[in-house]
Amino acid sequence: MNDPEARLVKCFSAVFSELSEAELRSASTSTLASWDSLTTVTLIALIEEEFKIEVGVEDLERLVSFDSVLGYLKKAEAT
Amino acid sequence: MKLIDALTIIQKSAKSTGKPFKVALVCGFTPLHLQTFLHAELQQLFTDYSVEVVTGLYGDLRGTLEGLQSENFDAVAIVLEWSDFDARLGIRQLGGWASGNLESILERTILFLGHLRQLVENVSHILPVVLGLPTLPFPPVFFTAGWQASEIGMRLKQEVATFGALASHMSNVKVLNPDRLDHDSPPSARFNAKSEWSSGFPYQLTHASVLARLLALLVREPLPKKGLITDLDNTLWNGIVGEVGVEGIHWDQDHHNAHHGFYQQMLKVLSGEGVLIGAASKNEPSIVEEAFNREDLVISRDDISVLAVSWGSKAQAVSQILAAWNVGADSVVFVDDSALELAEVSLAHPEVECLQFPHGDQQGIFDLTLRLRDLFGKDTISEEDRVRLKSIRGNTELRRLAAAESEGFSDALLEQAEAELTLNTSKDPDDTRAFELINKTNQFNLNGRRVTQAAWRSYLQNPDTFLLTASYKDRFGALGKIAVITGRLGDSRISVDTWVMSCRAFARRIEHQCLKALFQKFNRDEIVFDYVSTSRNMPFAKFFAELLNEEPASPVTISRSWFDSKCPKLFHRVTERNDE
Numbered sequence: 001m002n003d004p005e006a007r008l009v010k011c012f013s014a015v016f017s018e019l020s021e022a023e024l025r026s027a028s029t030s031t032l033a034s035w036d037s038l039t040t041v042t043l044i045a046l047i048e049e050e051f052k053i054e055v056g057v058e059d060l061e062r063l064v065s066f067d068s069v070l071g072y073l074k075k076a077e078a079t
Numbered sequence: 080m081k082l083i084d085a086l087t088i089i090q091k092s093a094k095s096t097g098k099p100f101k102v103a104l105v106c107g108f109t110p111l112h113l114q115t116f117l118h119a120e121l122q123q124l125f126t127d128y129s130v131e132v133v134t135g136l137y138g139d140l141r142g143t144l145e146g147l148q149s150e151n152f153d154a155v156a157i158v159l160e161w162s163d164f165d166a167r168l169g170i171r172q173l174g175g176w177a178s179g180n181l182e183s184i185l186e187r188t189i190l191f192l193g194h195l196r197q198l199v200e201n202v203s204h205i206l207p208v209v210l211g212l213p214t215l216p217f218p219p220v221f222f223t224a225g226w227q228a229s230e231i232g233m234r235l236k237q238e239v240a241t242f243g244a245l246a247s248h249m250s251n252v253k254v255l256n257p258d259r260l261d262h263d264s265p266p267s268a269r270f271n272a273k274s275e276w277s278s279g280f281p282y283q284l285t286h287a288s289v290l291a292r293l294l295a296l297l298v299r300e301p302l303p304k305k306g307l308i309t310d311l312d313n314t315l316w317n318g319i320v321g322e323v324g325v326e327g328i329h330w331d332q333d334h335h336n337a338h339h340g341f342y343q344q345m346l347k348v349l350s351g352e353g354v355l356i357g358a359a360s361k362n363e364p365s366i367v368e369e370a371f372n373r374e375d376l377v378i379s380r381d382d383i384s385v386l387a388v389s390w391g392s393k394a395q396a397v398s399q400i401l402a403a404w405n406v407g408a409d410s411v412v413f414v415d416d417s418a419l420e421l422a423e424v425s426l427a428h429p430e431v432e433c434l435q436f437p438h439g440d441q442q443g444i445f446d447l448t449l450r451l452r453d454l455f456g457k458d459t460i461s462e463e464d465r466v467r468l469k470s471i472r473g474n475t476e477l478r479r480l481a482a483a484e485s486e487g488f489s490d491a492l493l494e495q496a497e498a499e500l501t502l503n504t505s506k507d508p509d510d511t512r513a514f515e516l517i518n519k520t521n522q523f524n525l526n527g528r529r530v531t532q533a534a535w536r537s538y539l540q541n542p543d544t545f546l547l548t549a550s551y552k553d554r555f556g557a558l559g560k561i562a563v564i565t566g567r568l569g570d571s572r573i574s575v576d577t578w579v580m581s582c583r584a585f586a587r588r589i590e591h592q593c594l595k596a597l598f599q600k601f602n603r604d605e606i607v608f609d610y611v612s613t614s615r616n617m618p619f620a621k622f623f624a625e626l627l628n629e630e631p632a633s634p635v636t637i638s639r640s641w642f643d644s645k646c647p648k649l650f651h652r653v654t655e656r657n658d659e
Contacts, residue, residue, distance in 0.1 A: 014086040038111070041278045042082075045112060049082050049284060057277050 353464025
């Protein structure tokens with residue numbers, strides 16, 4: 001499975017198992033009460049493991065939604 | 080295990096309706112992914128349970144341990160790191176590294192470990208404890224260059240090693256083996272500074288995963304295998320004895336075959352620890368007997384309980400040995416250099432664990448002995464372990480005599496056996512043999528239920544319960560402690576919750592003597608057994624069927640008068656004990 005979007009859905013699904021795929025794709029810290037700082041740590045660890053990248057601490061505050069994480073991954077892949 | 084796999088396992092288990100199994104994870108850092116991995120690893124090992132891993136407050140390891148004493152847990156996993164002893168040994172607290180105060184770090188560590196030792200001992204009286212000693216490297220606290228050991232650093236490690244040794248001596252405490260951790264998780268790839276600074280979790284995911292797996296194994300402690308069947312040619316020794324002759328086979332340094340001697344030594348050690356050793360070989364029996372007469376063999380003929388040598392198949396030889404041992408195939412390991420013969424045995428006995436002896440590969444042979452240690456490792460060596468080989472021999476002799484008589488185990492044969500049965504009703508929670516028998520006996524097992532250590536201790540602490548254990552010996556040898564019965568006493572009846580008996584003790588009417596003892600000792604009119612038919616407890620079903628004159632249903636009730644009318648003649652000399 002090389003599609004980064006599908007792989008990201010898998011990561012989000014492991015953390016927010018109660019959400020549908022559509023809900024995962026629209027997830028953000030402002031719409032999901034269960035997305036707290038500990039969830040972010042788990043989510044980032046999953047993403048680092050899945051995509052074999054290291055997310056900088058300074059980037060964390062920008063990664064607040066499915067879309068922003070996907071954009072970050074695409075940018076990281078391009079560079 | 081990857082983090083995503085761990086989370087998936089936990090998600091699936093959330094729907095489980097199994098009995099709860101609650102583990103306290105006690106550590107001074109943010110438990111985060113270690114908690115996730117431990118939960119998942121335990122869930123995989125405790126498939127019948129719904130696992131829960133509970134953690135304490137960040138940075139308050141001692142407080143969490145103190146608070147545990149009144150909580151209801153099944154086990155406690157304590158994971159220590161250097162910063163728990165003194166925050167200056169971590170990276171999150173700044174200041175205090177000056178060379179002049181290194182002694183004070185040592186003093187604080189000694190003080191902390193003394194207190195911790197008392198806490199661990201207290202907790203171990205009520206719960207099983209597994210303990211991980213510090214796994215991370217020191218930060219650059221000491222003034223020596225990285226390649227030079229610091230005296231204070233060495234003394235800190237010495238204090239921790241002493242603490243670990245004292246803890247491993249405690250009866251309900253198991254300490255994680257640092258050597259295995261080093262092997263599975265290289266020390267240089269454990270620490271995650273970014274994670275420690277950002278979230279207080281100091282481990283790389285790979286290290287957390289390995290640590291959790293080993294801790295879970297300590298909590299679960301897989302049942303050790305009981306028997307090992309080994310091939311001979313190009314396995315126990317180098318060479319094919321039928322071709323090169325007895326003097327042409329070797330296992331020594333002079334012939335560059337010391338790895339075969341090392342394997343022999345491993346089997347000899349296992350035999351001494353109570354593991355049954357059998358040999359299966361396609362050979363002429365006389366030449367193999369001659370080979371075993373060689374005085375330079377590391378393992379002796381006496382260490383091998385059954386020698387199955389013929390030109391028949393290896394699967395047949397394994398069947399013959401399994402029948403002689405009367406143990407389940409799933410508790411036996413088969414070692415052979417031939418992939419074909421391993422496949423043949425695996426096909427005929429799918430439950431036997433088949434391992435290839437990597438002939439000619441010294442490193443592979445060394446690794447095989449490590450694998451054998453894992454499969455046969457146990458917490459303690461009991462008296463029953465020491466007498467097992469003798470009792471198997473005695474059993475074989477008794478069965479040979481029984482086979483010679485037309486009616487099997489006749490009254491005459493049992494009378495001549497000079498059997499002595501010792502019944503003990505002391506409720507000793509540290510009786511590891513009783514706990515072990517309940518958790519590993521399959522055939523003569525009332526209902527197949529297993530118990531956790533915490534549940535076992537809790538059961539015995541209940542004043543309404545009883546524990547009866549039976550030890551047996553006769554003129555053919557001692558069997559040691561072979562039966563365990565637990566239950567509760569009512570006004571007119573006894574409720575038996577657990578009844579197991581070692582398969583080595585079959586056919587001696589010990590089960591009848593135990594029932595007789597229950598009626599006599601507790602003076603009740605009937606016994607209700609929590610019997611459940613399992614895929615493997617046919618011997619129990621047969622015993623009940625013979626006693627009841629019908630197939631047993633659940634639960635089984637037997638009155639005293641019915642038992643008295645059906646009980647066969649018993650010949651044991653019975654001694655009762657209570658060590659409390």
